[in-house]
Amino acid sequence: MRPKLVVGNWKMNGSRAQNATLLAGIVEGLGGAKAAAAVCVPAPYLQQCADALAGTPLAWGAQDVSEHAGGAYTGEVAAAMLADFACRYVIVGHSERRAYHGETDELVARKALSALGAGLTPIVCVGETLAQREAEQTNVVVGKQMSAVLALLDDAALARIVVAYEPVWAIGTGKTATPAMAQAVHAQLRSQLRERSAAAGEQVAILYGGSMKPDNAAELLSQPDIDGGLIGGAALKAADFLAIVDAA
Ligand code: PEP
Numbered sequence: 001m002r003p004k005l006v007v008g009n010w011k012m013n014g015s016r017a018q019n020a021t022l023l024a025g026i027v028e029g030l031g032g033a034k035a036a037a038a039v040c041v042p043a044p045y046l047q048q049c050a051d052a053l054a055g056t057p058l059a060w061g062a063q064d065v066s067e068h069a070g071g072a073y074t075g076e077v078a079a080a081m082l083a084d085f086a087c088r089y090v091i092v093g094h095s096e097r098r099a100y101h102g103e104t105d106e107l108v109a110r111k112a113l114s115a116l117g118a119g120l121t122p123i124v125c126v127g128e129t130l131a132q133r134e135a136e137q138t139n140v141v142v143g144k145q146m147s148a149v150l151a152l153l154d155d156a157a158l159a160r161i162v163v164a165y166e167p168v169w170a171i172g173t174g175k176t177a178t179p180a181m182a183q184a185v186h187a188q189l190r191s192q193l194r195e196r197s198a199a200a201g202e203q204v205a206i207l208y209g210g211s212m213k214p215d216n217a218a219e220l221l222s223q224p225d226i227d228g229g230l231i232g233g234a235a236l237k238a239a240d241f242l243a244i245v246d247a248a
Contacts, residue, residue, distance in 0.1 A: 004035035004221065004248035005162065005205050005228035007123060008235025009063065009091060012042055019045055020052065025238030027056045035228065035248035038089050039235065040123070043077055046085035054086070061089030061120070064097060067110040069117075079118035090115045091230075093125045093145070095168045105148035112149055116157050123162045123207070123230065124149055126189070130169035138167075139188055146192050155197040163189055163206045164230040170210025172232055179219045179226075182208045186225035214243035221248050 014022075019041070030037060038059035041049055049060035066076035082090055092115065093108030103111075108124065115122040126145040128138045142165065150158065165185050167177050177185075186206045194201025208220050209230030220226055228248055234240040 002203065002205055002227045005207060006035050006037050006241070006245045006248050007061075007089065007091075007162075007164075007207065007228070007230050008037075008039040008241055009094070009209070009230055009232050010039060010041045010235060011063070011096070011232060013236055014042060014045060016045070016048060019048055022236065022238055023049070023052045023058070026241055027053065027058050029238060029242040030057050030245065033057070033242075033245050035245050037241075037245050040089060040091050046082070046087060050086050059088040061087040061091070061123075063091045063094065065090045065092065065111050065115050065120070065122075067107060067114050069114070079114045079120055082115075082120060083118040087120055089121050089123055089162070091123045091125060091164075095125060095127055095166060095171060099168075105145050106152075108145070109148040109152040112161060113152050113157070116153070116160060121160060121162055123164050125164045125166050125209070125230070127166040127168050127171075127210070133167065133169065138185060142185055142189065143192060146189055150192070150196050155200060158193070158197055158200040159203045161204060163193075163204060164209050165189060165206060166209035166230060172211070174211050176211045176213075176216050176220070177208070179223050182220060183223040183225055186223065190225050212244060214240050214247070217244040217247035 040061045092111040097103045112122040126142045128141045132141050205227035207228045207230045212229045
């Protein structure tokens with residue numbers, strides 16, 4: 001059985017004062033949780049996480065990483081720098097980065113490779129827009145996003161990634177994929193992984209993201225191929241985040 005993982009994506013929210021309260025609240029309530037938990041925070045707050053969370057069960061990470069190892073790339077953050085702040089995870093290919101920063105499937109795959117090279121676990125986000133779902137293109141779109149990663153990573157690297165299926169129309173909208181809709185896409189992703197490598201198919205955690213909340217988490221997380229959640233809005237309140245971790 002794959003262990004469950006719940007990751008908070010804080011997006012561009014927080015302040016030192018707010019973070020201190022939120023992190024302390026999560027850590028306080030996390031004792032005894034069966035699922036693993038992590039927060040992916042804005043880069044300037046990684047040191048705060050390293051100071052507050054070292055030695056606790058709450059892991060931390062970033063929301064993006066450069067495909068480059070270093071050099072003249074103003075504004076970018078290298079994977080080795082994230083590793084320097086003891087990050088365990090980094091989100092790559094979030095739909096907001098694909099939509100607002102023009103990230104392509106191939107760039108997202110290169111970012112995943114760069115993260116793995118520094119010993120980080122990339123959380124590779126895939127998902128379709130509402131128009132694509134309505135045009136019955138979900139499997140094609142998500143399959144193509146995944147294929148770009150399969151093309152670049154060898155079997156050993158592939159087994160070390162985390163995938164997050166996040167239907168774009170469900171992110172921050174209050175609309176959630178039904179458990180059956182989500183499970184169908186997760187099963188497709190898992191068979192795509194399995195076709196390439198049996199180990200990756202078995203080991204890779206596939207998280208669901210898109211308006212997961214305390215009241216819908218348990219049902220989503222009970223699906224056989226949903227191994228956890230990537231949580232946006234509900235990760236900004238300790239009680240909500242902890243309720244989802246408990247549901248996992
Ligand atoms: C996200 O941004 O990854 C996300 C899933 O957001 P929300 O939970 O707010 O829909």
